[in-house]
Amino acid sequence: MSAIEIKESPKQVFIDTYGCQMNILDSELVQEQLQALGYQFTSIAADADVVLLNTCSVRQLAEQKVWSQLGRLAIEKRENNNDLVVGVLGCMAEREGAELVKRMPHIDVLCGPSELDKLPGLLQNAMQNRQRQVALSGHTSRRSATLEKAEDGVEALDLSRSFSATRSSKQAYVRITRGCNKFCTYCVVPYTRGPEVHRPPLAIVQEVRSLVEQGVLEVTLLGQTVNHYVFQDGGKTTSFADLLAMIHDQVPDLQRLRFLTSYPRDFDDATLDVMAASPRMCKYLHIPAQSGSNEMLRKMNRGYTVETYFGLIERARMRMPDIRFAGDIIVGFPGETDADHEATRLLIQKVRYKSCYIFKYSPRSGTVADRRFVDDVPDDVKKARNRDLLDLQNGIALEIHSAMIGQEIDVIVEGFSPLRVHRPQPGEVQLGWEKRSAESTSHVRLMGRTQGDEIIAFEGSGDLVGKLVTVKVTEATQLSMRGQMVP
Ligand code: SF4
Structure with missing residues (x-):
C-alpha cells in the first residue's frame, strides 16, 4: 500500500x-x-x-x-x-x-x-x-470448514505492527488464527469474523521475537479456538503443539507464553506435553465448557460431551498438577431444566475453575439458536441460576486463593492496584490512589499477575511496573490475593 x-x-x-x-x-x-x-x-x-x-x-x-x-x-x-x-x-x-x-x-x-x-x-x-x-467481508452464510493460509489482506494488519523501543506494556497479544469454523448455535462469530485462517508460523515467531526485543515479558497467543491452529505449507504441517514448542525454544528471552481461547474438542496430548515440558509456558487453560449438560451441549452444537471435557481436565491435571482453569458458562439456554442446571453445578465443582465467566443466554439474531429454539427460560430463573453459579464459583475461587497463602510466587507487575491493601490508621493522610504514579511516589500499591492468571496486590516501588518479582501471599479474597514482596 x-x-x-x-x-x-x-x-x-x-x-x-x-x-x-x-x-x-x-x-x-x-x-x-x-x-x-x-x-x-x-x-x-x-x-x-x-x-x-x-x-x-x-x-x-x-x-x-x-x-x-x-x-x-x-x-x-x-x-x-x-x-x-x-x-x-x-x-x-x-x-x-x-x-x-x-x-x-x-x-x-x-x-x-x-x-x-x-x-x-x-x-x-x-x-x-x-x-x-x-x-465488509460478507461472511453472512455458513461456509464449509476450510483451513486456509492467511490471505494477504488479512495478514497485512498483523504484519503492520510497529515495534518501538518505547513500548510501555510488557505484555502483548499475538494473533495466530482469525475466524471460527465451529458454528455453536448461539454465536455470531463465524458470521462476523469468517472461517478460520491460520497465520504462517515463521511470521508468528518473528512477531514474538520482535516484541521480546522491545522488552515484552509475556505473550498471549490469540485465536477463537486457538488449539485448532494448523498450518500447511507444501508437505509440511505445523500443529499447535509444534508452534508452541517453536516459540518457546526459539525465543528464549520470552518469560511467559500463554494462549486463549481453547476449544474442548480435539485438544491433543501433544499440546499438553509441550505445556508440561516448557518451563516458561503458563500452566493455565481458558477452556469454556458452556454447560455441564450433554443435552445443552448438543443443542449448542459444541461437538463434545461432558465426559470428553472431564477427560481433558484429567489429562491436563495428570501432567500439570498445579494447572489453573478458567471457564465460560451460559445459563438459561433454551430448554435448560433444573436437572441441566444441576449438571452444570457439578461440572463447576469438579473442575474447580480459578475463575469462570457466567452469562445469561440472550438470543442473537441470525444464529441457529435464535431461529430454531424458543428462548423459554424465564428471566428470573436465568437470574437465579446465574447467581447460584456465581456464588458457587466465588466459594471455589476463595478456597483456591486461600490455599496459596504462605506461597512465594513470581508475578509480572502490571500496574497500580485499586485494592485497599493498606488500611490507613486514624489520623494518617490517604492520597487518592488514582493520582499516584510511578513517578510521583516511591512506595505504592501494585498489582501483579501470576502465571496461573491470578491477581496479587502488594506494596512496592512504582518503578517495579513491568518487572517480574516474587511475592509472598498473605491474604486471600474471592477475586484476588494480597501479599508482600520477597526481598
Ligand atoms: S462460541 Fe467460540 S467456538 Fe463457538 S462459534 Fe463462537 S467463537 Fe466459535
Missing part, C-alpha cells in the same frame, strides 16, 4: 473498544497503523476529529452500549462538530451494516474485522469526499 500523506495538522483519533482480547489487539494494531501515517490518538472523545468504535456482537449488552454511543455521537456531530468522522469497526459493522447506517446515518465508515487493513484508505476517502466508506 502506498503511504497516505496527512498534509494538514494531525487528525486526533479517539478509539473505543468493546468485547474480547481479539478486539483489544485489533484496536492496538489500528492505532499503530494510523499513527505511522501521522494521526494522533486522544483519550478525550470531545477532542477528536475521528471517533472509532471497535464493536462486539457476542452479547446484546455490548451492542446496546454501541447503539447508545452512536446516539450521543449523532448529537455531537449535529450540534457541535459537523466535520466529525464516525467509524464503526468490528463485528457489529459486519453483522448490522445496513441496519446501522439506516438508523445512524451519521456513520461515515463501516469496516468489518477482516478488513481493518483497509481502514487508513477508508478514513482518508471519508474525510476528502464526505462520502460513506464501507469495507
